[in-house]
Amino acid sequence: YALEKNLRRALSEQEFLVYYQPKVCLQTSRIVGAEALIRWQMPDVGLIPPDEFIPISEEIGLILPIGRWVLEQSCRQVKIWRETLAPELVISVNISPKQFQDPSLLNIIQQVLHDTGLPGYALQLEITEGLLMGELELLLPIFNAIKKLGISISLDDFGTGFSSLSYLQRFPIDNLKIDRSFIRDIPEKQDSVVLTRAIIAMATALGLSVTAEGVEKSEQLQFLTESRCQEMQGFHFSKPLSATDFENLLTKYI
Ligand code: G
Numbered sequence: 001y002a003l004e005k006n007l008r009r010a011l012s013e014q015e016f017l018v019y020y021q022p023k024v025c026l027q028t029s030r031i032v033g034a035e036a037l038i039r040w041q042m043p044d045v046g047l048i049p050p051d052e053f054i055p056i057s058e059e060i061g062l063i064l065p066i067g068r069w070v071l072e073q074s075c076r077q078v079k080i081w082r083e084t085l086a087p088e089l090v091i092s093v094n095i096s097p098k099q100f101q102d103p104s105l106l107n108i109i110q111q112v113l114h115d116t117g118l119p120g121y122a123l124q125l126e127i128t129e130g131l132l133m134g135e136l137e138l139l140l141p142i143f144n145a146i147k148k149l150g151i152s153i154s155l156d157d158f159g160t161g162f163s164s165l166s167y168l169q170r171f172p173i174d175n176l177k178i179d180r181s182f183i184r185d186i187p188e189k190q191d192s193v194v195l196t197r198a199i200i201a202m203a204t205a206l207g208l209s210v211t212a213e214g215v216e217k218s219e220q221l222q223f224l225t226e227s228r229c230q231e232m233q234g235f236h237f238s239k240p241l242s243a244t245d246f247e248n249l250l251t252k253y254i
């Protein structure tokens with residue numbers, strides 16, 4: 001209960017921060033995107049990671065205002081970076097399944113794009129496989145409306161859930177994000193090597209782009225380049241950074 005009270009206060013007292021982790025194009029080695037990752041700067045305690053407060057925020061419904069705040073904050077920031085440092089930067093925002101159950105999600109997204117001036121094609125939504133197990137009839141219209149705004153959709157943590165590959169045909173998905181549990185064991189574990197190659201081949205055949213997350217070593221980078229993966233994210237390149245640090249990184253890459 002104390003946590004719940006603190007979380008409500010965090011929202012009104014603006015104790016949340018957005019961190020940004022770069023996504024790098026394997027072909028050009030340039031930063032092409034950023035994933036927005038929320039942090040809680042709790043007074044006298046320090047920086048609290050999302051794993052410790054997103055699940056409870058989902059339970060108590062606070063994920064709706066928090067999710068809206070992250071979307072607005074990160075779209076506003078990336079609009080500025082596109083104008084000053086990186087004209088083609090795309091922002092990826094994690095969207096909880098609970099946000100998809102909210103009938104006003106589409107309105108909120110439209111409102112945020114309007115208020116921040118960010119074009120829809122500069123926004124990507126990261127969703128998880130669990131969401132796609134919901135009712136197709138309810139979800140598909142929302143997905144289609146999102147796509148009409150030019151927004152792209154990425155399937156996060158791919159390979160870990162109860163993914164049915166038919167989802168990839170039924171929903172207008174643009175990108176697969178290979179879960180870092182596969183990348184972690186490359187090149188040591190043959191299973192992970194084979195599965196990652198297969199995921200990239202399948203995605204390519206379906207016309208989807210692929211992002212590898214959790215890239216930590218240059219051997220992994222080399223493997224992904226040879227396997228024609230398009231994008232990578234991970235500590236090998238950078239951990240998630242504050243807006244100031246991300247901006248410094250962008251400045252170096254001009
Ligand atoms: O940044 P970190 O690796 O600690 O993130 C842990 C988890 O929290 C990740 O799975 C990430 O998707 C999730 N997460 C981070 N920011 C957000 C957010 O703004 N909204 C939602 N729904 N999840 C987030």
Ligand code: G
Pocket residue numbers: 021037094156157180213214215216233234235236239240
């Ligand atoms: O579930 P999701 O993909 O949204 O998780 C993003 C989280 O992954 C972030 O919290 C980030 O800190 C973490 N992360 C990003 N890159 C790496 C990496 O190279 N290694 C590890 N162990 N974690 C990473």
Ligand code: NA
Pocket residue numbers: 035094126156
């Ligand atoms: Na994510």
Ligand code: MN
Pocket residue numbers: 156157177179213
């Ligand atoms: Mn992920």
